[in-house]
Amino acid sequence: MPIRTPIFHPPFNVVRASHVELGVRDLAASRAFYVDCLGYLVSEETTETLYLRGVEERNHHSIVLRTASEAAVDTLGFKLASEDDLDRAVFWFKGKGLPTSFPQVPFQGRTLRTVDPHGAPLDFYVRMDQCERMLQRYAAHRGARIQRIDHINCFTPDVQTSYDFFHEIGFRLTEYTETDDPDPLLWAVWMHRKGNVHDIAFTNGRGPRLHHIGVWTASALDILHMCDVMATCGYLANMERGPGRHGLSNAFFLYIRDPDGHRVELFTSDYLTVDPDLEPIRWSLKDPQRATLWGHPAPKSWFEEGAAFAGVPVRTPALAAQPIVAH
Ligand SMILES: [Fe+2]
Numbered sequence: 001m002p003i004r005t006p007i008f009h010p011p012f013n014v015v016r017a018s019h020v021e022l023g024v025r026d027l028a029a030s031r032a033f034y035v036d037c038l039g040y041l042v043s044e045e046t047t048e049t050l051y052l053r054g055v056e057e058r059n060h061h062s063i064v065l066r067t068a069s070e071a072a073v074d075t076l077g078f079k080l081a082s083e084d085d086l087d088r089a090v091f092w093f094k095g096k097g098l099p100t101s102f103p104q105v106p107f108q109g110r111t112l113r114t115v116d117p118h119g120a121p122l123d124f125y126v127r128m129d130q131c132e133r134m135l136q137r138y139a140a141h142r143g144a145r146i147q148r149i150d151h152i153n154c155f156t157p158d159v160q161t162s163y164d165f166f167h168e169i170g171f172r173l174t175e176y177t178e179t180d181d182p183d184p185l186l187w188a189v190w191m192h193r194k195g196n197v198h199d200i201a202f203t204n205g206r207g208p209r210l211h212h213i214g215v216w217t218a219s220a221l222d223i224l225h226m227c228d229v230m231a232t233c234g235y236l237a238n239m240e241r242g243p244g245r246h247g248l249s250n251a252f253f254l255y256i257r258d259p260d261g262h263r264v265e266l267f268t269s270d271y272l273t274v275d276p277d278l279e280p281i282r283w284s285l286k287d288p289q290r291a292t293l294w295g296h297p298a299p300k301s302w303f304e305e306g307a308a309f310a311g312v313p314v315r316t317p318a319l320a321a322q323p324i325v326a327h
Contacts, residue, residue: 003173003280010170012080012088017152017199019061019077020213022262023068023310029259030065037235038226039143043131044107051107053131054146054215060107060129062149063213071260072310073210075113075121076152082126086112089124092169117165118156119312120208144217144226150267151198151214155207155306157315159186162202166191173280174198174273175248179321180284187285187321190249197249197270204317209306212255212263220252223266227254241298247289255302262307285323297326
């Protein structure tokens with residue numbers, strides 16, 4: 001279970017996790033959930049597709065919802081620092097023997113589409129159309145007043161392989177969970193580029209699958225307000241876990257499910273991780289305060305349910321270690 005020395009000069013410079021594209025079966029139901037209830041801003045809307053952003057976001061979108069026959073995930077998007085970085089990324093992925101293509105993506109500049117070692121689709125790009133700054137248009141803030149995308153969390157059938165891969169392209173480990181075996185194995189990792197706990201996390205489970213997107217709210221009070229709103233406007237069953245305080249990351253959270261089961265985490269108040277000598281924090285899988293500082297275990301659905309990537313086979317992990325589950 002090697003924890004590796006961080007790489008500060010990676011082969012190309014990823015700035016941050018940027019966006020996700022989700023397949024949804026009923027776009028009107030998704031619009032009611034994301035826009036009318038959560039308060040996402042609509043940047044563009046067609047009969048087939050919704051492009052959404054948070055109130056802080058200058059990027060055209062951080063969530064794309066596309067009508068599909070299945071609620072699969074189309075791609076995970078990452079912003080790079082420059083076109084030179086994009087050239088270097090193409091070279092690096094080709095060198096690894098991974099597929100590369102350059103789809104025309106609306107509202108987005110030159111885009112590299114590739115995959116991680118388990119086949120999860122990844123888009124790397126530099127430029128996206130920019131939208132009006134709404135951060136100080138407070139009258140337009142509604143619902144959870146979601147500010148921006150914070151992170152992407154995936155199930156992987158092999159945490160070590162996912163960790164090694166993202167480590168190599170410059171993602172730095174902040175916290176991790178391992179088994180208590182004499183020779184411990186990684187069960188989950190949290191890795192960042194932008195300077196807080198994570199841009200991407202991986203948890204042991206049937207994968208590759210998307211577990212959730214984490215979206216930043218201005219305060220914990222916005223999350224508590226969302227609980228009151230969802231409980232009284234027909235979304236009671238869509239609240240899956242929380243509100244609570246994570247042990248891991250220290251963030252205040254609420255996990256909710258959209259009409260297709262895609263999971264969104266309202267997330268705020270983690271911490272700064274830019275120091276080069278930051279030591280990753282280890283958690284035991286058996287620590288009752290790992291998932292929730294207040295000791296409440298997560299439900300079974302949280303450990304088992306996620307969204308497959310379109311056309312990508314899902315594998316069962318070799319590691320069978322059991323987390324603490326609510327009964
Ligand atoms: Fe999360």
